[in-house]
Amino acid sequence: MKRPENDKWLDDALAETIGSKKTEPNFEKWKQGHPQAVEMLTARAARGPSASKSPHSIRIMIMKSPITKLAVAAVIIVAVVLSISVFDKSIGTAYAIEQTIEANRGLRFIHLKYEPAGTGVEEIWAQFDDNGKLLHLRMNFPNTMDGPKDVVWQEGKAEVWFKAKKGIAVLREKNILAQLKMSYKSFDPRLIGEQLYHVQADEKKQIEIQQSRSKNESITITWTRNGFRTVYKVDPETKLLQQFEKYQLKDGEYKFLGRTRYLDYNQPVNSEIFVLNPPAEVVRADQTTQEVGMAKGELSEEEIAVEMARQFLEALIDQDYAKAGKLIANVPAEWVKQQPFGKTKYIRIVSIGKPVPYTNTGSLRVPCKVEIEEKDGKITVQSIAPCIREVYGQPERRQIIDVF
């Protein structure tokens, strides 16, 4: 391949696609929109030119003495107690988002549910180590394009159970793992606590805290932004997030979008939850240890898709279900025989059409026509469309991910 820096067309194409109208920094406007931040900065001037430096070095010198350390610790405790009581008296509140952040530090296990069930995740279990690092994650998706699927993540590996297809794929593909973790992060109460803390610090953002009036009443935090509103409920005793609801502004009203409820915190972990226990007929394709599908070689995406569709149909015609299974994801012949296309008697290929992108799965769908023999011996023409995509973690190979 030519070195791309010589490819002027690529420079032009990128500049045209990404290139944007010049940004116009306007500090005066920014300043007007952020008076509190500006005030915090200018207040530093009042502390003198070395405000950011000297106290630090002085503190280091003083803190070298153990007695001083104890004395300072005692003073800090007194100051914190005093500041809490002053805080209480001045604004009549007991709760601050920092308390939720602090409570979240002790989280080792969470279990949550999202409703209403849509195409996304419905239920999540997550376990953390003593440093708060994610150890195990399970996410159940009841309604995806692949049908219902349960995903378990641990040790840099994901196991995906495609329930309708009766198959489990074991993956180590970085993008998929990153997507899983990213998807989980939207629900992570620890990140939500930090986000609320930062949002609250920016006075431009609209955030309201309604204190609880009794032990049975939750603390309510409402964040309104860009036509969306999120209402968080916090347990007044534990300070942990109980649930949050999202709303979208439509026709002058905030309409309910969905609710996430935290069902369990730090309950004894049933390790079975992070293990997929499928029925015996479910096949398992470990893509971390096996080569899957077919090597792409020098073929274009369209060419390899057509070639794989042809080989798949030929394998079905020859009743070579082991070969057909290998093109799918190294699934066994027995599994192929259980599928609708494994139970059909194929006679010959009539046509193989031009591949077309299949929705947003990143796959190419190859529309084909085949002659089949019906049960009564009648010969008819049937449409069949294998979908072909890159094998996760094996970028040089392609596999059939679905057959329509």
Place this chain on the structure above:
Amino acid sequence: MEPDSETKLVEAAQNGHLESFAALYERYHSSMVALAYSMLADRDLAEDAAQDVFAIACRDIGSLKSKERFAAWLAGICRNVSRQMLRANKGKPVALGDNPAAQKRDDMEDRREAIRRALWSLREPERELIIMRYFNGFSQGQISEVLDISPQAVNGRLVRAKRKIAKYLKRNGLTGNDYETS
């Protein structure tokens, strides 16, 4: 700007000198918009993110110890703010071609879509580089400061990222010839 003078600006801002902070804002606003755009894929959201970045920087500048790494520090804030915005919007960047309005489009738009897809197939650090280079035409020196890598590394990584884009486009049937005939 000379590194030394920038360090002085940062130090002055840390001591509450608003005009110095204004100079830093003017200098880095565009690059923060570009960096946020590389994650958010939306110009308006990226502008919002950049505003938030400077609000946080204004508030926390006292905590910055390595004054000579102001741009990299700012970029770190920018990535955090953008990630938070992504989480708040609970979605992926919009540039992945999931816009239903994009179904009816001409060849030119198809080609742009292919390039957008190629961009979003890159790893985040590579996409940051490419977008900073082409968003507002930042120099290697400017990119190097913000992304905290050497100008030589900027050059090498740009070449590799462009190579990946060209390969992706070729796999999807788009070459220089197609582009020139448009």
